[in-house]
Amino acid sequence: QVQLVESGGGVVQPEKSLRLSCAASGFTFSTFAMHWVRQAPGKGLEWVAVISFDGNEEYYGDSVKGRFTISRDNSKNKLYLQMKSLRAEDTAVYFCARDGRWSADYWGQGTLVTVSS
C-alpha cells in the first residue's frame, strides 16, 4: 500500500534553515510528481511546491518562492524540502503528497515545523 512518511520537523529560530524529508513506499516513486502542502495551526491547506517525476521541473507557491527548494532522490524513494530564511508564518504541519490525476491522491501524516525564537 502507498505510504508516505515525513520527518525533519521541529523547532527552529527565525532566519534559520531546516530540511524536511518524505520517505515513499508502496508505489513506483520515480513515475509520480510529488507535492508539499502545509497547514498552519487552525488554518486551511496551503500548497507549497511540486516537483516532476524526474526532478526536472519545480514550481512554488508565492509565499515560499526563493526561500524553499523541493528536490527528490529517486534512487532512495525520497522527497525533500529545503527551507531557508524561515519566518514565524512558516509555522505549520508540512505534508508530502503524491500527485494523482490533477489532485493529490495520497498524503503523509505530516511533520510539524515551529519557527520561534
Added chain:
Amino acid sequence: IVLTQSPGTLALSPGERATLSCRTSQSDNSNYFAWYQQKPGQAPRLLIFGASSRATGIPDRFSGSGSGTDFTLTIDRLEPEDFAVYYCQQYGRSAITFGQGTRLEI
C-alpha cells in the same frame, strides 16, 4: 486563482443531505477540480477528482458535480464519520489552489 467555499460552516444531523459549494475565480477544465475531507489531527483524504469521479474506497454517498466556475460536493445520508472539514482544489498549470474549507458539524 481564488476558490471560495460556502457555507463556512454547515450544521446538519446524521441522515440528512449536505451540499457544499465552491466557486473559482477563473473557469478551467473540470478535470482539474477535486474535493478533500480532513478530520482533526489527520491528513486530508482525496474524495473526488475530475470534479465528479470518486477516489478509491470513497462511498457512493459522496458525489461531485459542476463545471466552469461552480462546483458542488453532495453527501447523501450523512454518517457520523462524515462530520469534518472539506476543501475544494483547483489544479493549475504550475500550482494548486485550495479553498478555505467548509466545516460540516453536527
